[in-house]
Amino acid sequence: MTEPLVSIKGVGASYGSVRALDDVYLDIGDQEFFALLGPSGCGKTTLLRSLAGFETPTEGSVLLAGEDLLAIPAHQRPVNMMFQSYALFPHQTVAGNVGYGPARAGESKQEIARKVAEVLAIVGLTGLERRRPSQLSGGQRQRVALARAIVNRPRLLLLDEPLSALDRNVRSQMQLELKRLQHEVGIAFVMVTHDQEEALSMSDRVAVMDGGRIQQVAAPEELYARPANRFVAEFIGQSNVFEGVAAAGGLSAGGRLLPGSGSGRYLVVRPEQVRLTPAGVVSGTVLETQFAGGMSTIVVAPEEVATASGQPVLVRQPGPTGVERGAAVSLTWDAETAVLVP
């Protein structure tokens, strides 16, 4: 990434005694699909709204293409937002909604109509100009909200939980739609979500947040394979986490050496990396087995060591389970596939 489009430096926000954002440093690239991911209350929405201009950070600076973004009032920022509730103006038609931005900018009627038509074509809603929001389906309303946010060609498009209101089957379709759209219009997208699957499948990079702080910023594969700490490890995907003391070749816990690389108090190993073996590092009893869509999940109660959260160990493998409930098994994994984190 050459010169980042958005440069967030040292941003903090307090509400009374609550620290909604703390020491946030983040760079977002020009045509990046970026996600802010975290549990509710982690500060991701506050950060997004700060970019939009609806919240004001108490410390720090935000530069957009080199200019001080915080100095500009919300309605003058080259930033547009797609709201979680879509916030379509109920008393306006689709054309009225989408043309609202250009109208405020003082464009001529022909120019507005042209822009509206162009953007409706991009989102696939041509022909619905005269409808009102109450006459549209959920998916259609979302496209209108999107069209309305794109038509001004902002430098940055913010999306607040864009898919949370949709049915499941529509959601996966919209995920692809949004990616396609982003490529087509070439605008940087910043999306807020609490759904890690969504964030990982759609984004170029993801910032994982918790308690107002950035936990890790990385591309999805790296987040998954090399989480920076226990929170990220447990938030992203499923994981088995053990607690112990770092030792040569892994983690020393419960009198055993669990294979792993890196340094830290916790060892993270993904279920797909664990396999059943005759003589492994951890032995246990099978609690549950599950076979779905070609993959098996085996839930094992470990004996010598306990997971950090007290939950059983999850093993995932292709093909049928091969073991019964109550069977005694032994587990192992390769050191390169397990990560030690602080």
Next chain:
Amino acid sequence: MSHPVAPAPAPAARTRDRHRLLEKVVLLGPGLLFTAVFVAVPVLLVLSYTVFDRGRFGGVVYEFGLDNFTRAFEPTYRKVLVSSIWIAGLTTLIALVLGYPVAYAIAKLPDRWRNVCLVLVVVPFWTNFLIRTYAWIMLLNTQGIVNDALVGVGVVDEPLTLLYTRGAVVTGLVYAYLPLMILPIYASVARLDVELREASANLGATRFATFVRVTLPLSLPGVVTGCIFVFVPSLGNFVVPELLGGGKSVMVGNLIRDQFLKARDWPFGATLALCMVVFLIALFAIQSLVSRRYAVEGDR
């Protein structure tokens, strides 16, 4: 991931704040000014009169004195104050006894009938208050319908003096404000989850026990609201006592009106009004205590 110096706070937050301040002032300014001038000032003015004296030709002489208060508690006036509270209280009680079952009944009706009944309850309210009161003058007169009915049926031999009694005043007040008792209670009862009553029955309570232990306590906020809606205007009323009570059952409202428009002793009138308001404030305090105690969680 810690970094060296945290940068200074954003300076342009100031322009934003200025915009918001302007918006706030423009929206709230005129209205608050108007309210201050036409509500706050008049009320404070009247309150201030309580400690001043009447001028010789009416008007106010600005000499501090507490004579008005001593006078207000003299037997004649004290009697009126107490009588007003008594009448307003009786009115509220009757309205409650009649209104609660009605509200409850309406809440039990199917939707279509419910709305019809609610409208029917409210429609009399739309005839002019004075005309409604006048109707009772007609009805309670010695030659009026009520007496005609009583004599006709044979309950009494001669027409009763129904008009110009305290009973007439209470009747007039109940008639005026009954809808204001019914509507809040109805709203309260209608909001109650039917399942609460079903659960009570399921746990072995008779219908009466369910009513006493579940419905009644939970509808209490509506009851309190209704009582206030009836008591407050009843206490300060002067039209009904004057028209239906003749000279006999004078209420504090009549006194206040007389002081202001006939005797022209504004300071004393203001004092009487203050007594009335203080009493009402005490009632309000009780009301918020009760509603806080009985507030339903997740009240929609």
Next chain:
Amino acid sequence: MSGRAQASGSRRLGWLWLPLLLCFSFLYVPIVALVVMSFNSGKSALNFSGLSLRWYPELFRDGDLGEALLNSLLVAVGCTLVSTVLGTMLAVGLVRHTRSTALDSLVMAPAILPDLMMAIGLLSFFAAVGVSLGLATVALAHAAFGTAFVVAVVRARLVQLDRSLEEASQDLGAGWFTTFTRITLPSIAPAVAAGSLLAFTLSIDEFVIAFFTNGPTSPTLPIEIYSRVRFGVTPEINALATILLAVSAIAVVVVAVAVGRTEDGDD
């Protein structure tokens, strides 16, 4: 609640029919008596002498009543204008810009204070300031409490309104004033209309405050009625009552039909 299976109305009510019937009799006997006596051929409001329509034309010929009605309308219009504008602005300001309960109480005070209190307060105020009493003072007095009701109605709607509509408008380039006029106002328009209707109705019918703050030469309708009721009545007043009742009933039906139609058409 209406999704549940409904037993027939009477079975569900049981003994509750009695208070219901009692209540409606109580409420409507005086009304029926009023209406019936309006068709009395005699001059008495008490003794029915026979059917006649004479009091209705008499009503329309009554100049004083007509003048009082006009005065009431003038006052109501003035009051409604002031209340609606101030009340709407206050409602938006209170909901969007402040959490102060003190300001809230101040604005809503007229609706809670007994009207007699407001009446003597305003009378004292006008006297102290030296303004002569007349329709203007009544209109201002009515506006003082009309505003509180407009605030209550508009605020109820505003609180339900999605805040993000206004944020979206700003996001798309509209400053606060444009947002207010293009987005906020249209969204609360029905509530503003309802509030102004409420203020109008309250003003037309209001007696106590008008009585204290009016001058002697231009009575409003309730004041005129009051004078007549005190000094003996002809059935003309009954005719007036019947007409007022009819107008209200028609208004209710119209509103019910209009509301019913919008609910069907929308969605």
